[in-house]
Amino acid sequence: MALNRDEQSPLFAPGVAGTLRLIVYLALACVLMVLDHRGGWLSNVRYGLSIVVEPVYRIAGLPSQGFQAATVAFADRQRLTESNQRLREDLLLANAKLNRMASVAEQNQRLKELLDTQHSLSLNVQLARLIGVDLGTFRHRIVLNVGARDKVQAGQVVIDARGVMGQIVEVMPTTSVAMLITDPNHAIPVTVERTGLRTVAYGSRAGDMLVLPNIPVSADVQAGDKLVTSGLGGRFPPGFPVGEVRDVAQTPSGTFLSAQAKPAADLDRSEDVLLLHDLAEQDGPPPLAPNAGPPSGLAPDPNAPTTPVTPTLPKVTSPTATQVPARATSSTPAAGTTP
Amino acid sequence: MNKVRVRQLWFAATLLLSLFLMLIPLPGPLTPFKPYWPALILLYWCLQSGDRVTLGLAFCLGVGADLFDGVLLGEQALRLTAMVFIALRFRSRLRFFPMWQQSLAVLGLLLNDRVLLLLIRVFGGDPLPPPEYWISPLVGAVLWPFVFLILDDLRARLRIHDT
Numbered sequence: 001m002a003l004n005r006d007e008q009s010p011l012f013a014p015g016v017a018g019t020l021r022l023i024v025y026l027a028l029a030c031v032l033m034v035l036d037h038r039g040g041w042l043s044n045v046r047y048g049l050s051i052v053v054e055p056v057y058r059i060a061g062l063p064s065q066g067f068q069a070a071t072v073a074f075a076d077r078q079r080l081t082e083s084n085q086r087l088r089e090d091l092l093l094a095n096a097k098l099n100r101m102a103s104v105a106e107q108n109q110r111l112k113e114l115l116d117t118q119h120s121l122s123l124n125v126q127l128a129r130l131i132g133v134d135l136g137t138f139r140h141r142i143v144l145n146v147g148a149r150d151k152v153q154a155g156q157v158v159i160d161a162r163g164v165m166g167q168i169v170e171v172m173p174t175t176s177v178a179m180l181i182t183d184p185n186h187a188i189p190v191t192v193e194r195t196g197l198r199t200v201a202y203g204s205r206a207g208d209m210l211v212l213p214n215i216p217v218s219a220d221v222q223a224g225d226k227l228v229t230s231g232l233g234g235r236f237p238p239g240f241p242v243g244e245v246r247d248v249a250q251t252p253s254g255t256f257l258s259a260q261a262k263p264a265a266d267l268d269r270s271e272d273v274l275l276l277h278d279l280a281e282q283d284g285p286p287p288l289a290p291n292a293g294p295p296s297g298l299a300p301d302p303n304a305p306t307t308p309v310t311p312t313l314p315k316v317t318s319p320t321a322t323q324v325p326a327r328a329t330s331s332t333p334a335a336g337t338t339p
Numbered sequence: 340m341n342k343v344r345v346r347q348l349w350f351a352a353t354l355l356l357s358l359f360l361m362l363i364p365l366p367g368p369l370t371p372f373k374p375y376w377p378a379l380i381l382l383y384w385c386l387q388s389g390d391r392v393t394l395g396l397a398f399c400l401g402v403g404a405d406l407f408d409g410v411l412l413g414e415q416a417l418r419l420t421a422m423v424f425i426a427l428r429f430r431s432r433l434r435f436f437p438m439w440q441q442s443l444a445v446l447g448l449l450l451n452d453r454v455l456l457l458l459i460r461v462f463g464g465d466p467l468p469p470p471e472y473w474i475s476p477l478v479g480a481v482l483w484p485f486v487f488l489i490l491d492d493l494r495a496r497l498r499i500h501d502t
Contacts, residue, residue, distance in 0.1 A: 064364055135408055
């Protein structure tokens with residue numbers, strides 16, 4: 001930094017004092033930055049100051065909101081009719097597909113219950129709107145109009161109609177900030193839908209693309225392959241579309257293939273987004289079953305956990321009934337032994 | 340008395356406005372062209388009434404901007420403090436520059452600011468930004484004469500002369 005220290009200006013010269021003050025302020029700023037970078041307590045401060053920050057966000061979001069309202073108001077009838085028609089067709093198509101899928105989904109659900117797997121096909125979501133606020137260029141973040149009061153938590157996944165958009169990184173009382181999947185600091189575990197290859201998609205430095213920098217050279221990845229979330233890592237639930245591979249090339253070192261993918265979600269056009277409520281399955285082993293052990297009939301202990309033995313079933317079947325994992329939902333047939 | 344208060348109000352209002360302008364998004368493809376508004380407004384006040392703009396004020400404005408921006412507390416505080424320091428050093432010269440030279444000086448200051456930001460981000464572990472990163476100072480320098488003249492004109496119309 002070129003601080004012209006020996007500048008002799010007769011009109012104003014608080015020379016040494018000014019420089020000293022500069023150094024003090026710069027040091028203060030550096031201390032703040034280091035503390036914030038290490039401890040990450042900026043979000044706490046912001047949560048505390050949200051009374052000030054949130055109204056400012058709302059006001060700053062007004063121009064883009066007004067711009068949108070104006071686009072709708074001045075859009076010609078022709079275009080509105082067209083878009084309405086298109087939406088109707090989409091809805092019809094989607095409904096038809098849904099009807100066909102419903103029976104399959106039900107069957108799938110039954111089979112999964114038989115297999116004791118937990119994840120279901122139903123979505124538990126919450127609608128949110130974007131607030132048009134610019135959080136700095138080359139910062140891939142968006143502000144949503146729901147917050148801690150709407151029971152939003154950090155880590156929830158944000159999706160739109162086409163795919164995964166990102167995840168919540170910061171929650172304030174009535175707004176929250178989400179990081180997009182194109183942020184250079186973001187990574188999302190994906191699988192290539194066609195081949196089942198698992199890899200990780202990172203945000204790219206240039207902005208609107210995803211980069212998959214470490215695909216094995218022998219792997220089969222082509223342009224046009226669809227990427228979906230793999231569910232590994234326990235943050236993103238499996239099966240949501242993430243993007244589509246655009247081109248594949250060797251890395252300069254030659255040890256890996258590197259692919260570029262275009263995000264499936266409309267990252268800069270979506271206005272309404274969905275927040276997934278149920279997070280992915282926790283990673284790590286499942287919690288212990290609380291009622292493991294011999295049935296209470298064999299061990300007459302008054303403090304034993306409640307494992308009522310079904311009167312209609314013979315005693316021999318009880319141990320198998322108690323070995324059901326604790327996280328099986330009450331709708332599973334195994335849990336039907338409770339009276 | 341009344342005049343002094345109006346002056347202070349006007350001063351505070353422009354600074355607040357600069358923070359709002361920083362938050363208001365531009366439509367998609369224009370995003371890299373957004374100038375760094377707090378710096379421009381602060382520079383105007385530096386040149387116009389240098390006794391009112393101090394390093395402390397720049398620091399406070401920067402911390403405020405950081406709170407809204409939510410990136411790294413102290414980042415903009417550091418950048419604005421450094422910029423105001425340089426601008427105050429050369430104030431007596433900058434004031435008597437013709438407009439195009441002033442614009443060039445502003446360009447230099449804004450570029451310096453970008454370099455500082457780049458250093459901070461790289462130290463923080465971010466990757467290098469794309470080339471569009473360097474457009475914003477140019478836009479700021481091009482806009483400078485208009486910002487200066489509009490603010491000056493408004494000040495004259497509101498008859499808020501000081502000293």
